[in-house]
Amino acid sequence: MVFCCRCDSVIKPKFHHILMEIVISHNIKPIDPARPTFIGEVSGIDLTRHLSDAEVAAVHAGMDRFGVLVFHDQHLDDEQQIAFSRQLGQLEEATGDIMSEKDRRLSMELNDISNLDKYGELLPRDDRRRLFGLGNLLWHSDSSFKDVPAKYSLLSARKIPSTGGNTEFADMRAAYDALDDAAKAEVHDLICSHSQIFSRGILGFDDFTEAERAKWAPVRQRLVRRHPNTGRLSLYLASHAGGIEGWPMPEARSFLRDLNEHATQRQFVYAHVWRPWDLVIWDNRVTMHRARRYDPKEVRDMRRTTLSNEVSSLEQWAI
Ligand code: OGA
Ligand code: MN
Numbered sequence: 191m192v193f194c195c196r197c198d199s200v201i202k203p204k205f206h207h208i209l210m211e212i213v214i215s216h217n218i219k220p221i222d223p224a225r226p227t228f229i230g231e232v233s234g235i236d237l238t239r240h241l242s243d244a245e246v247a248a249v250h251a252g253m254d255r256f257g258v259l260v261f262h263d264q265h266l267d268d269e270q271q272i273a274f275s276r277q278l279g280q281l282e283e284a285t286g287d288i289m290s291e292k293d294r295r296l297s298m299e300l301n302d303i304s305n306l307d308k309y310g311e312l313l314p315r316d317d318r319r320r321l322f323g324l325g326n327l328l329w330h331s332d333s334s335f336k337d338v339p340a341k342y343s344l345l346s347a348r349k350i351p352s353t354g355g356n357t358e359f360a361d362m363r364a365a366y367d368a369l370d371d372a373a374k375a376e377v378h379d380l381i382c383s384h385s386q387i388f389s390r391g392i393l394g395f396d397d398f399t400e401a402e403r404a405k406w407a408p409v410r411q412r413l414v415r416r417h418p419n420t421g422r423l424s425l426y427l428a429s430h431a432g433g434i435e436g437w438p439m440p441e442a443r444s445f446l447r448d449l450n451e452h453a454t455q456r457q458f459v460y461a462h463v464w465r466p467w468d469l470v471i472w473d474n475r476v477t478m479h480r481a482r483r484y485d486p487k488e489v490r491d492m493r494r495t496t497l498s499n500e501v502s503s504l505e506q507w508a509i
Contacts, residue, residue, distance in 0.1 A: 284299065326480065327480055327481050331428040381434070387406050415475060
């Protein structure tokens with residue numbers, strides 16, 4: 191059953207895409223004129239309340255169109271953020287950090303992307319949890335180190351530093367499209383191994399327990415994946431990718447470095463300058479992102495809910 195985006199009355203499916211077009215063009219505008227197909231800025235929606243089916247469909251349609259959506263002035267508390275995220279799909283548990291249960295500030299539905307301990311105090315500069323969290327400064331796609339990786343990430347800015355701490359997004363569809371035919375053929379069927387041990391290794395962090403090493407044994411992901419709704423291909427890269435199946439290690443790592451360099455050229459990248467109470471949603475299947483540095487003596491309180499992709503990238507074959 192398809193409902194009208196405005197009044198929720200039942201409409202014929204063949205008109206649905208036309209109405210979606212109207213909603214998107216009316217309520218979602220490209221934020222960056224230089225990249226009109228990347229990053230939509232959404233207006234006229236209050237995410238603190240239960241959304242209609244039509245509004246949920248419009249958010250998904252906007253995500254398919256842009257890959258990243260920015261919502262301003264969304265005064266969400268944790269419960270509201272979780273409820274809104276659940277309306278979009280299946281939540282992933284926040285098992286990607288090194289926070290022990292007793293040290294957690296937030297519930298298991300929320301990734302704590304802050305520099306705070308559970309009492310709300312700043313983490314010391316050399317705290318192991320902070321150093322592990324600095325992995326977010328490297329280009330990545332969330333949870334690519336899990337067998338079933340992330341679909342959408344939803345990051346809510348509760349408190350931001352006075353300067354720095356932007357988040358940058360790279361469009362991996364555009365990066366794929368810009369490869370020449372020989373490069374497209376070369377990457378088409380490659381499988382990479384992803385682990386948080388690899389990404390932290392880049393930063394010289396190897397302070398892992400045996401249990402963490404076992405938990406983050408490498409997983410396999412396709413290097414090229416096809417978006418199930420749009421059919422577009424994208425490069426599925428992340429700093430967690432530390433090898434290519436069947437390739438000698440130095441050749442794999444140098445090739446992945448080249449691809450990352452290609453994919454994060456300025457023309458593919460948007461830098462988000464946060465305002466308090468922004469909510470940004472990105473599709474991890476078609477983007478990479480990274481945090482930028484900020485003063486560790488200032489509070490940055492960001493909270494992330496994450497939707498599971500439900501299937502491995504291996505099941506999203508690039509035809
Ligand atoms: C994340 C992340 C970047 C940032 O929440 O997954 O990588 O700028 N955040 O905090
Ligand atoms: Mn991330």
